[in-house]
Amino acid sequence: MKHLYPLTIALLLAAPAAAQHTAPPTPAAVDPRVAALRDAALKDDLAYDIVEGLTTEVGARLAGTDAEARARTWAVAKLTALGFSNVRSEPYRMPVWVRGAEEAEIVAPVPQKLTLTALGNSASTGAGGLTGELVVFSSYVEFANAPSTAVKGKIVYIGNTMQPTQDGSSYGANGTARFTGPALAAQKGAAAIVIRSIGTDAHRLPHTGVTDFPAGVKPIPAAALSTPDATLIERLARRGQPIRLKLLLTPKMIGERESGNVIAEVPGTDPGAGIVLVGGHLDSWDLGTGAIDDASGVAITAAAAKRIMDSGQRPRRTIRVVWFGAEEVGGFGGKAYAQRHGSERHATASESDFGADRVWRFETQLPESAKSVTARLASALAPLGIVHGSGLAGDGTDIEPTVATGVAGIDLNQSGLRYFDTHHTPDDVLERVDPEQLRQNVAAWTTMLAIVANAPEEIGAVPRQ
Amino acid sequence: MKHLYPLTIALLLAAPAAAQHTAPPTPAAVDPRVAALRDAALKDDLAYDIVEGLTTEVGARLAGTDAEARARTWAVAKLTALGFSNVRSEPYRMPVWVRGAEEAEIVAPVPQKLTLTALGNSASTGAGGLTGELVVFSSYVEFANAPSTAVKGKIVYIGNTMQPTQDGSSYGANGTARFTGPALAAQKGAAAIVIRSIGTDAHRLPHTGVTDFPAGVKPIPAAALSTPDATLIERLARRGQPIRLKLLLTPKMIGERESGNVIAEVPGTDPGAGIVLVGGHLDSWDLGTGAIDDASGVAITAAAAKRIMDSGQRPRRTIRVVWFGAEEVGGFGGKAYAQRHGSERHATASESDFGADRVWRFETQLPESAKSVTARLASALAPLGIVHGSGLAGDGTDIEPTVATGVAGIDLNQSGLRYFDTHHTPDDVLERVDPEQLRQNVAAWTTMLAIVANAPEEIGAVPRQ
Numbered sequence: 001m002k003h004l005y006p007l008t009i010a011l012l013l014a015a016p017a018a019a020q021h022t023a024p025p026t027p028a029a030v031d032p033r034v035a036a037l038r039d040a041a042l043k044d045d046l047a048y049d050i051v052e053g054l055t056t057e058v059g060a061r062l063a064g065t066d067a068e069a070r071a072r073t074w075a076v077a078k079l080t081a082l083g084f085s086n087v088r089s090e091p092y093r094m095p096v097w098v099r100g101a102e103e104a105e106i107v108a109p110v111p112q113k114l115t116l117t118a119l120g121n122s123a124s125t126g127a128g129g130l131t132g133e134l135v136v137f138s139s140y141v142e143f144a145n146a147p148s149t150a151v152k153g154k155i156v157y158i159g160n161t162m163q164p165t166q167d168g169s170s171y172g173a174n175g176t177a178r179f180t181g182p183a184l185a186a187q188k189g190a191a192a193i194v195i196r197s198i199g200t201d202a203h204r205l206p207h208t209g210v211t212d213f214p215a216g217v218k219p220i221p222a223a224a225l226s227t228p229d230a231t232l233i234e235r236l237a238r239r240g241q242p243i244r245l246k247l248l249l250t251p252k253m254i255g256e257r258e259s260g261n262v263i264a265e266v267p268g269t270d271p272g273a274g275i276v277l278v279g280g281h282l283d284s285w286d287l288g289t290g291a292i293d294d295a296s297g298v299a300i301t302a303a304a305a306k307r308i309m310d311s312g313q314r315p316r317r318t319i320r321v322v323w324f325g326a327e328e329v330g331g332f333g334g335k336a337y338a339q340r341h342g343s344e345r346h347a348t349a350s351e352s353d354f355g356a357d358r359v360w361r362f363e364t365q366l367p368e369s370a371k372s373v374t375a376r377l378a379s380a381l382a383p384l385g386i387v388h389g390s391g392l393a394g395d396g397t398d399i400e401p402t403v404a405t406g407v408a409g410i411d412l413n414q415s416g417l418r419y420f421d422t423h424h425t426p427d428d429v430l431e432r433v434d435p436e437q438l439r440q441n442v443a444a445w446t447t448m449l450a451i452v453a454n455a456p457e458e459i460g461a462v463p464r465q
Numbered sequence: 466m467k468h469l470y471p472l473t474i475a476l477l478l479a480a481p482a483a484a485q486h487t488a489p490p491t492p493a494a495v496d497p498r499v500a501a502l503r504d505a506a507l508k509d510d511l512a513y514d515i516v517e518g519l520t521t522e523v524g525a526r527l528a529g530t531d532a533e534a535r536a537r538t539w540a541v542a543k544l545t546a547l548g549f550s551n552v553r554s555e556p557y558r559m560p561v562w563v564r565g566a567e568e569a570e571i572v573a574p575v576p577q578k579l580t581l582t583a584l585g586n587s588a589s590t591g592a593g594g595l596t597g598e599l600v601v602f603s604s605y606v607e608f609a610n611a612p613s614t615a616v617k618g619k620i621v622y623i624g625n626t627m628q629p630t631q632d633g634s635s636y637g638a639n640g641t642a643r644f645t646g647p648a649l650a651a652q653k654g655a656a657a658i659v660i661r662s663i664g665t666d667a668h669r670l671p672h673t674g675v676t677d678f679p680a681g682v683k684p685i686p687a688a689a690l691s692t693p694d695a696t697l698i699e700r701l702a703r704r705g706q707p708i709r710l711k712l713l714l715t716p717k718m719i720g721e722r723e724s725g726n727v728i729a730e731v732p733g734t735d736p737g738a739g740i741v742l743v744g745g746h747l748d749s750w751d752l753g754t755g756a757i758d759d760a761s762g763v764a765i766t767a768a769a770a771k772r773i774m775d776s777g778q779r780p781r782r783t784i785r786v787v788w789f790g791a792e793e794v795g796g797f798g799g800k801a802y803a804q805r806h807g808s809e810r811h812a813t814a815s816e817s818d819f820g821a822d823r824v825w826r827f828e829t830q831l832p833e834s835a836k837s838v839t840a841r842l843a844s845a846l847a848p849l850g851i852v853h854g855s856g857l858a859g860d861g862t863d864i865e866p867t868v869a870t871g872v873a874g875i876d877l878n879q880s881g882l883r884y885f886d887t888h889h890t891p892d893d894v895l896e897r898v899d900p901e902q903l904r905q906n907v908a909a910w911t912t913m914l915a916i917v918a919n920a921p922e923e924i925g926a927v928p929r930q
Contacts, residue, residue, distance in 0.1 A: 056700045059577035067576070111532070112524035112754070115891060202896040204670060204753070228894040232754075235521045288669070289577070289697075426580060426669040429693040 027382075028375040033311075034450045038380060041307055041443035048435050050078065050299035051356070055289035055430045062286040063326035064096035064257035071282050075262040075298070075323050082306055084264035084321070091260040092336035094326050097121055099286055100250030102223065104194070107131060109241040112232065116194060116223045117287060118251045119178060120210035120329050123219035125192065129248035130155075130221060132191050136237040140177040144184060152189035155245050156181075157196075157233060164200040166360060168416035174198055175209075182211045182222035192221040192247055196230035201421040204228055208285050209424045210329050221249045259283070259325040261333045264302070266309040268318035268453065274347030274460075275320045276453045277407075278305065278445065281327035281353060281398055288428030292419065296433060296441070297352035298323040304445030308453060315453035317347055324398040327353070328424075331397040338401030346407040347459040348452055351396030352445070354414040355423075356433045359386050359444040361413040363393040370408070370457040377410070380447045384440055389413070406461035410452060412444050492847075493840040498778075499915045503845060506772055506908035513900050515543065515764035516821070520754035520895045527751040528791035529561035529722035536747050540727040540763075540788050547771055549729035549786070556725040557801035559791050562586055564751055565715030567688065569659070572596060572709040574701065581659060581688040582752060583716045584643060585675035585794050588684035590657065594713035595620075595686060597656050601702040605642040609649060617654035620710050621646075622661075622698055629665040631825060633881035639663055640674075647676045647687035657686040657712055661695035666886040669693055673750050674889045675794050686714045724748070724790040726798045729767070731774040733783035733918065739812030739925075741782045741918045742872075743770065743910065746792035746818060746863055753893030757884065761898060761906070762817035763788045769910030773918060780918035782812055789863040792818070793889075796862040803866030811872040812924040813917055816861030817910070819879040820888075821898045824851050824909040826878040828858040835873070835922040842875070845912045849905055854878070871926035875917060877909050 054074065061071040072089045079087045097120055104114040132155045137143035143151075143158050158181050162174040177195045185193040197207035206226045213219040225233070236243055262282060280297020284290020298321075305319045324333030348366075362381055364374045378388045394400070394409030403409050422428050452459075519539065526536040537554045544552045562585055569579040597620045602608035608616075608623050623646050627639040642660045650658040662672035671691040678684040690698070701708055727747060745762020749755020763786075770784045789798030813831075827846055829839045843853045859865070859874030868874050887893050917924075 052700070056697060056704075057575055059575065059697075070575070110522055110524065110535070203668060204891040204894065205668070228892075228896050231896070232521060232524075232894075235517070239521075427693075429669065429697075431667040431693050431696070 027379045028372065030380045034380050034447060037307060037311060037450045038384070038443050038447040041304065041446040042439050044303055044439045044442040046306060047299040047303035047438050047442045048433065050302060051291055051295040051433055052430060053078065054295045055291050059289045060286045061282065061284050061290060062098070063283040063329045063332065064094055064259045065098065068259060068283050068325060072260050072262050075282055079262065079264040079302065082302070083309060085267050086263065086265045089260045089262050090336070090340060091258050092332065093256045094259050094332040096254050096257040097251060097329065098254055100124065100252060101248055103248040105246050106236070107244040107246050109236065109243065114229045115204050115206055115226045116229065117206040117208045118249045119182065119208060119222045119224060121213060121219060122211070122222040122249060122251050124250045124252060125221045125247050127250060129246055130192055131244060131246045134233070134243040134245050136233065136243070140181055143181065148188040151185065153191055155247070156185045156190045156193040158193070159196045159230060159234060160198065162198060162200055162420065164417045164420060166415050166417055167413065168354060168419065171198065171420060178209055178211055178224065180212065182220060183213050183217050186213060186217050186220045190220060194223050194225050197224040197227055199227065199420050199423060199425070202227045203427065205425040205427050207424040208287055221247055223247065223249055259332060261325050261337050262323040264321045266305050266315060266319040268315050270316045271318070273317045274345040276317045276449065277320050277322060277346050277349040277399065277402065278449070279322035279324055279351060279398065281333065282323040283326050283328055285328055285424050287424070287426040289430065290428055291430045292355040292428055292432045293423060294327070294353050296356035296438065300352045300438065300441045300445055303442045304449050307446045308449050317453045319449055319453050327397050334398035335401050338405065342402060342405050346402060348408045348410050349394065349399040349402050350410045350412065350448065351399045352412065353396055353398070354416060355419045356438045356441060357415040357418055358437045358440050359384065359412045360415050361387050361389040363389040363391045363411045363413070365392040365394050365409045365462050367408060367460050367462050370455065370459045373452060373455050373457060376451050377448060380451060381444060384444055386444060406463070408459055408462045410448060412448060414441065493837065493844045495845045499845050499912060502772060502776060502915045503849070503908050503912040506769065506911040507904050509768055509904050509907040511771060512764040512768035512903050512907045513898065515767060516756055516760040516898055517895060518543065519760045520756050524754045525751045526747065526749050526755060527563070528748040528794045528797065529559055529724045530563065533724060533748050533790060537725050537727050540747055544727065544729040544767065547767070548774060550732050551728065551730045554725045554727050555801070555805060556723050557797065558721045559724050559797040561719050561722040562716060562794065563719055565589065565717060566713055568713040570711050572711050574706040574708065577697065579694045580669050580671055580691045581694065582671040582673045583714045584647065584673060584687045584689060586678060586684060587676065587687040587714060587716050589715045589717060590686045590712050592715060594711055595657055596709060596711045599698070599708040599710050601698065601708070605646055608646065613653040616650065618656055620712070621650045621655045621658040623658070624661045624695060624699060625663065627663060627665055627885065629882045629885060631880050631882055632878065633819060633884065636663065636885060643674050643676055643689065645677065647685060648678050648682050651678060651682050651685045655685060659688050659690050662689040662692055664692060664885050664888060664890070667692045668892065670890040670892050672889040673752055686712055688712065688714055724797060726790050726802050727788040729786045731770050731780060731784040733780050735781045736783070738782045739810040740785045741914065742785050742787065742811050742814040742864065742867065743914070744787035744789060744816060744863065746798065747788040748791050748793055750793055750889050752889070752891040754895065755893055756895045757820040757893055757897045758888060759792070759818045761821035761903065765817045765903065765906045765910055768907045769914050772911045773914050782918045784914055784918050792862050799863035800866050803870065807867060807870050811867060813873045813875050814859065814864040814867050815875045815877065815913065816864045817877065818861055818863070819881060820884045821903045821906060822880040822883055823902045823905050824849065824877045825880050826852050826854040828854040828856045828876045828878070830857040830859050830874045830927050832873060832925050832927050835920065835924045838917060838920050838922060841916050842913060845916060846909060849909055851909060871928070873924055873927045875913060877913060879906065
């Protein structure tokens with residue numbers, strides 16, 4: 001970590017100028033115990049051990065399937081063995097969609113096989129497949145502006161030009177094609193839809209992800225092509241000849257099944273001070289083994305909590321680690337948690353669900369009574385290369401239902417520069433995790449927990465829109 | 466190209482010291498016409514146009530299939546349109562192997578789906594698949610040393626630790642697991658074999674490639690796992706529990722089919738001076754669209770020949786561009802060419818079949834009468850960053866049967882540092898080709914043709930082992 005110190009010094013020197021609207025004029029002192037915990041966490045091996053174990057001994061764990069149930073069994077055993085308290089699995093039920101066959105080919109103007117994968121909630125083409133004319137749109141906006149007559153009975157293609165961004169903002173901007181493209185295509189009378197994967201790579205591995213067909217909209221077959229397959233279609237389209245595609249997609253809804261959240265705690269000394277909620281999600285998409293999405297998140301948060309547990313001093317606040325179920329397919333675990341635990345007093349909520357690359361920024365949303373916590377976080381996180389962002393915290397599908405009740409939020413934002421290269425693809429495997437960057441994450445979360453769980457300030461509700 | 470000049474100067478200054486055993490003591494002068502052709506080729510767009518066209522308008526082109534036949538039709542039309550002479554397709558027949566279903570999963574100790582692909586000439590597991598115990602070997606040597614009793618009736622796994630090398634030498638060293646592993650496993654009585662892909666990437670895309678079952682050895686199912694799937698198996702194996710695999714591979718031999726070489730010429734003024742043979746292979750594996758293997762090779766050599774054709778001066782020697790068929794599956798095109806044309810006088814033979822990254826080295830094997838050609842090549846290629854290697858030229862599956870008759874060879878070696886990341890995978894698509902490096906290739910081949918096709922020296926036979 002020595003190489004970080006020049007950066008640290010630069011950040012500290014720059015702080016007074018940058019701090020006029022976001023932080024006190026002089027940096028808060030760093031508690032030596034916090035600094036010691038932070039620096040020790042830079043040698044952490046537990047988080048990698050958890051990611052390695054979950055991806056090797058369980059593998060893919062699609063929500064509501066036997067694989068996700070095996071993951072819960074594994075998680076309870078692991079968290080118990082690590083010495084956490086009150087380890088348990090809390091079940092709930094949810095509708096389950098499972099993948100079937102997936103094949104595609106260009107039929108005309110030239111036969112070429114395509115690599116694609118169904119989007120979550122896609123309808124089936126039936127076992128015989130579906131052949132149709134392709135209508136090519138370079139962007140969601142172009143598609144949205146097209147009249148229904150242009151797509152009726154046809155297969156819609158939507159391109160995108162997603163670029164990597166550190167804060168992941170390009171996902172929202174380009175993701176519309178996946179989030180709402182299929183429903184709009186269904187409403188316009190399209191037979192099916194294929195989109196260019198919502199991703200930043202150029203590999204032959206398509207990106208799945210959930211799409212939403214609102215009540216009253218009959219689902220159609222919906223899939224994502226790998227980027228090179230999408231660019232092939234775009235090149236053929238530029239040649240001006242009609243393109244015909246054959247799709248075979250046989251996913252199906254299999255009804256309600258059991259899913260669940262796994263919970264573990266480091267009990268605090270002051271039950272009235274509120275719970276510090278941290279976690280990630282245990283389920284993954286079925287194509288990879290969910291190493292960055294989100295074995296890393298559950299691993300980072302548990303490893304950090306374990307460091308506080310083992311520090312020799314019980315924290316003031318109870319740290320509750322939740323490994324949420326069924327995040328990918330609609331955030332069922334987060335909703336079930338809020339339903340069951342929403343009436344308990346939570347001090348803060350924080351979620352790690354953006355891979356395992358370096359944390360580069362933190363943001364908070366704390367009540368006035370606890371503003372000084374932010375200053376202490378800024379000082380203690382700076383040596384890890386983490387800057388204080390000006391946004392309001394509380395992001396994440398799993399904590400959103402809890403945060404919506406007025407719970408304060410603290411976000412530790414990972415770099416998104418590589419995340420969408422392999423997000424939701426078969427390539428989300430252990431090799432994607434950089435052990436060194438993973439350790440920096442554990443150090444960041446350990447620092448956050450050491451400060452927040454022990455903060456003497458009152459951390460009550462914050463106003464939410 | 467300005468940035469290359471300092472390197473050039475350094476190379477020229479270094480030449481006297483390095484030249485004691487390989488080149489004359491002072492650099493040969495560069496013919497200004499050669500330099501002009503070379504520098505103009507650095508703006509070449511034809512090679513990329515050919516790669517784009519072949520991968521977009523034809524796509525994958527497995528030897529002996531309809532797709533390879535479409536590629537020949539496309540090639541004849543393209544080379545004719547470019548103005549080449551004597552453009553024709555020369556057919557031959559060959560046995561054809563085609564891929565079938567390919568699925569695999571770990572059955573025990575934990576169910577996990579695996580990504581793999583059959584090796585060329587693999588046997589079928591039958592439609593019901595094959596389930597068996599896995600015996601894990603970390604290397605080919607470890608496997609080769611194991612007694613038959615250790616693998617009889619089981620599925621063999623062979624790992625490797627292939628690293629990228631500029632000269633591609635790690636392919637030979639690690640490739641044995643694919644080239645001869647399956648035959649040896651069959652001889653030892655194994656039920657099937659899976660190898661870690663012979664590749665240098667860590668993506669979920671397996672590398673296919675041909676394997677050989679000699680006469681008398683009954684083929685068994687043989688496949689390559691993607692690297693992350695292989696490392697998963699190795700991690701599970703280290704845990705010590707027995708591993709059971711289920712394989713479903715249904716490739717088959719479909720008998721003899723037609724394949725062919727496509728030939729085009731730039732006629733020379735001196736028929737007695739011998740043919741300058743250049744080319745690559747038109748067929749590709751079926752998983753990708755064969756952009757680097759070997760649309761690039763056919764594109765580079767044709768684009769270079771076209772530049773000589775368009776130079777306003779007919780070359781002394783006829784330049785013959787051959788787009789060989791059926792290289793991947795056993796070099797049938799190269800053998801058919803030598804059979805048909807071996808009695809014609811060839812001056813030199815050169816093949817481009819190592820992707821589209823920069824040429825970094827050239828080597829020659831020329832008769833004494835033409836040694837000065839090497840010196841002129843060294844001077845003219847140096848500004849492209851190309852060094853003179855000390856090995857003997859004549860490499861390549863397609864030219865080998867011709868070279869074996871005593872034809873001189875000139876090799877232009879591309880960098881192999883990225884090549885085996887995507888070689889023989891679904892990821893061998895247009896996106897792998899860097900247009901800038903492709904242009905450097907065209908410049909190198911144009912330079913070589915300008916010198917060799919016009920060399921006043923006699924270029925006769927060289928002794929071959």
